[in-house]
Amino acid sequence: MTTSGEAIRHLWTHKTQDHPWLSDEELVIDRAEGVWVWTEQGKKLMDAFAGLAVVNVGHGRREIAEAIAEQTVRLAYYPTTRQFSNRPAAELAAKLATLTPGDLDISMFAVSGSEANERSMQIARHYWLTRGKPDKHKVIALEGGYHGATMGTYAVCGLPKLAAPYAALQVPGFTKVTAPYPFRDRGTGTDEALVERRARELREAILREGPDTVSAVILEPVLSSGGFIMPPLGWLGAVRAVCDELDVLMIADEVITGFGRTGRWFACEHDGVVPDLMSVAKGITSGYVPLSASIARRRLAEAFPDDATQENVHPNTYAAHPVACAAALANLRIMEQDHLVENAAAMGARLLDGLEGAVGGRRIVGEVRGRGLMVCAELVEPNGSGRPLDSAQVSTLDRKAWERGAIVYARGNVVRLAPPLCITRDEVDALVDIVAASIGELETELTR
Ligand SMILES: Cc1ncc(COP(=O)(O)O)c(C=O)c1O
Numbered sequence: 213m214t215t216s217g218e219a220i221r222h223l224w225t226h227k228t229q230d231h232p233w234l235s236d237e238e239l240v241i242d243r244a245e246g247v248w249v250w251t252e253q254g255k256k257l258m259d260a261f262a263g264l265a266v267v268n269v270g271h272g273r274r275e276i277a278e279a280i281a282e283q284t285v286r287l288a289y290y291p292t293t294r295q296f297s298n299r300p301a302a303e304l305a306a307k308l309a310t311l312t313p314g315d316l317d318i319s320m321f322a323v324s325g326s327e328a329n330e331r332s333m334q335i336a337r338h339y340w341l342t343r344g345k346p347d348k349h350k351v352i353a354l355e356g357g358y359h360g361a362t363m364g365t366y367a368v369c370g371l372p373k374l375a376a377p378y379a380a381l382q383v384p385g386f387t388k389v390t391a392p393y394p395f396r397d398r399g400t401g402t403d404e405a406l407v408e409r410r411a412r413e414l415r416e417a418i419l420r421e422g423p424d425t426v427s428a429v430i431l432e433p434v435l436s437s438g439g440f441i442m443p444p445l446g447w448l449g450a451v452r453a454v455c456d457e458l459d460v461l462m463i464a465d466e467v468i469t470g471f472g473r474t475g476r477w478f479a480c481e482h483d484g485v486v487p488d489l490m491s492v493a494k495g496i497t498s499g500y501v502p503l504s505a506s507i508a509r510r511r512l513a514e515a516f517p518d519d520a521t522q523e524n525v526h527p528n529t530y531a532a533h534p535v536a537c538a539a540a541l542a543n544l545r546i547m548e549q550d551h552l553v554e555n556a557a558a559m560g561a562r563l564l565d566g567l568e569g570a571v572g573g574r575r576i577v578g579e580v581r582g583r584g585l586m587v588c589a590e591l592v593e594p595n596g597s598g599r600p601l602d603s604a605q606v607s608t609l610d611r612k613a614w615e616r617g618a619i620v621y622a623r624g625n626v627v628r629l630a631p632p633l634c635i636t637r638d639e640v641d642a643l644v645d646i647v648a649a650s651i652g653e654l655e656t657e658l659t660r
Pocket residue numbers: 264323324325326327329358359360361432436437465466467468493494
């Protein structure tokens with residue numbers, strides 16, 4: 213039996229942005245295994261974006277399904293909002309403390325990446341309240357940053373088209389600064405000079421707002437939705453230094469980059485930086501069950517006395533859900549047993565080199581860049597101007613890749629790849645061929 217179009221039309225999806233040429237019925241994903249998905253109509257496609265950069269261990273891992281089933285029967289739900297805890301949640305929090313850098317030791321769980329960022333901003337706010345600095349409330353974010361789809365995270369959203377409808381609802385105090393974007397902004401200078409310039413602007417923005425009123429800076433180590441913008445190494449260290457100097461907390465949004473995506477457990481490790489709060493989601497369970505967390509440094513958590521009777525940050529009903537935490541533990545076991553972080557580094561390098569070699573010299577390719585298994589090609593007009601290629605043209609790459617057997621993510625002027633971390637060499641090579649052929653076809657169409 214197949215899914216009826218009539219039923220699908222009751223679903224609030226925004227699929228038409230990516231695949232307007234396909235019918236609803238053709239877009240029903242039915243099953244998946246490893247890096248592959250099958251539509252209900254039987255088409256096999258490489259999942260070159262791991263869903264939404266979520267399915268880090270790959271699809272169809274029975275160990276996670278079994279852990280979920282076992283925990284569901286033992287204890288499917290109990291709240292952790294009233295002193296109660298449960299074993300999977302405690303074990304997961306302890307495990308995360310061993311995986312995350314520095315003294316990021318205390319986890320507050322939630323369900324989505326948006327909520328993890330809400331919690332991080334709320335913990336920061338409560339930290340200043342408890343420290344007797346009630347004026348510190350503002351959060352500085354990056355242009356091009358994306359932190360979720362709640363009202364609070366839209367306030368720190370640096371993608372104007374997404375945030376604009378809610379602008380009237382937003383309170384002041386959410387200044388944006390520019391991220392270092394080497395391909396567009398390096399000019400004839402060096403990456404170091406660019407980082408210095410952007411860090412100086414961040415410092416000036418905080419000084420303009422008044423450091424006594426600024427609670428935190430929130431930023432993605434790699435700006436994912438903004439177009440896989442990869443600030444040079446050194447940037448996070450520079451932000452850390454500004455935050456330390458001006459007594460502002462640093463929140464790293466590792467919702468996409470966490471759990472091996474960039475070839476390290478966490479992207480902050482590339483810079484040797486420990487943020488004060490780290491928001492994680494997606495790869496924590498590889499999406500088998502939704503789960504997220506805001507992970508705080510011990511010194512932050514210790515600012516809240518153990519014997520306090522007054523609640524600080526309010527958790528939600530499903531915080532530390534036992535089944536989700538059991539799924540996460542099984543997921544992390546697979547990541548360790550299968551050495552998926554190391555594989556992400558090795559396969560990421562292969563994908564980057566392969567793509568650079570295959571399309572780096574093309575007229576419509578401005579830059580191929582990558583960090584671990586976040587790899588992209590930024591497309592430009594074929595006339596040598598360097599101007600971004602029209603997004604309608606770029607989005608045809610979704611179709612070209614689909615027809616060749618892969619689901620990629622072509623938005624704005626960037627085609628993005630973030631396959632499951634279990635991808636093999638042969639699969640990487642096949643993906644390079646598909647993307648290169650798709651870009652080649654687009655260039656031919658544009659220069660005919
Ligand atoms: C960096 C980043 N932060 C936060 C989010 C929001 O996560 P969620 O969609 O789970 O709320 C996303 C989602 O893609 C993201 O990429």
